Amino acid sequence: MKIISVVNQKGGTGKTTTILNLSYFLASFGKKILLIDLDSQANATSGLGINNFKKTIYELLAGQASFFESLIKVRENFYLIPANESLAGANIELVNEEDREFKLAKILEHLPYEYDFVFIDTPPSLGLLTINSLVASQFVLIPVQAEYYALEGLGQLLETISLVKENLNPKLEILGAIITMYDERARLSREVLIELYKNFPAKIFRTVIPRSVKLAEAPSFGKTIFEYAPKSRGAIAYRRLAVEFLHFHNSKF
Numbered sequence: 090m091k092i093i094s095v096v097n098q099k100g101g102t103g104k105t106t107t108i109l110n111l112s113y114f115l116a117s118f119g120k121k122i123l124l125i126d127l128d129s130q131a132n133a134t135s136g137l138g139i140n141n142f143k144k145t146i147y148e149l150l151a152g153q154a155s156f157f158e159s160l161i162k163v164r165e166n167f168y169l170i171p172a173n174e175s176l177a178g179a180n181i182e183l184v185n186e187e188d189r190e191f192k193l194a195k196i197l198e199h200l201p202y203e204y205d206f207v208f209i210d211t212p213p214s215l216g217l218l219t220i221n222s223l224v225a226s227q228f229v230l231i232p233v234q235a236e237y238y239a240l241e242g243l244g245q246l247l248e249t250i251s252l253v254k255e256n257l258n259p260k261l262e263i264l265g266a267i268i269t270m271y272d273e274r275a276r277l278s279r280e281v282l283i284e285l286y287k288n289f290p291a292k293i294f295r296t297v298i299p300r301s302v303k304l305a306e307a308p309s310f311g312k313t314i315f316e317y318a319p320k321s322r323g324a325i326a327y328r329r330l331a332v333e334f335l336h337f338h339n340s341k342f
């Protein structure tokens with residue numbers, strides 16, 4: 090079982106889109122997937138069309154619900170621990186707790202080892218919830234939007250990951266970065282792509298996710314891109330990314 094945080098403190102990078110579509114494809118390929126929505130915006134939860142649930146990750150972190158009380162089967166081989174707006178207060182509530190950075194890690198220690206991959210969708214910040222996710226994980230996956238300011242944010246994120254690895258979770262490793270919202274017609278996108286490969290040659294997935302209207306529309310229908318527009322450019326790209334991810338898993342995990 091591999092636990093993977095999908096992290097970028099900058100909003101609008103395609104983080105949730107990436108985690109939903111990668112998870113769905115892996116599940117359809119026969120892998121058993123657990124997705125933990127750790128973002129109070131709950132985009133991963135709504136993006137799967139889930140709006141009827143009683144317990145969330147908030148109750149799980151607060152000790153008010155068990156793992157199985159929070160768990161929802163959303164597709165074949167695909168399970169979710171949902172979130173809602175109540176999670177917004179967790180950062181404040183956790184501050185005075187003992188071992189506050191390890192709350193999620195302690196929960197996942199007792200996770201049944203029946204999942205192939207556990208993905209954690211984190212909030213667009215480097216607050217306590219994101220730190221909890223990094224402490225609980227073995228790997229970090231970083232969606233990076235193909236724009237200039239993404240490079241500055243990536244540097245800050247890498248520094249945070251390094252600090253977590255040094256002080257809280259020595260097993261944490263960067264799995265790689267995924268370039269999203271790439272516009273092949275835009276010179277800036279091409280320049281950012283070149284710059285990323287230059288600075289992080291061994292940490293960039295070769296699959297590039299294009300900017301796509303279909304990808305943007307799919308979550309509003311509670312569907313992944315494979316369910317909404319399976320022949321679209323976005324679906325083709327995420328299918329290619331999932332195959333690359335599995336190849337990486339088989340060779341290096």
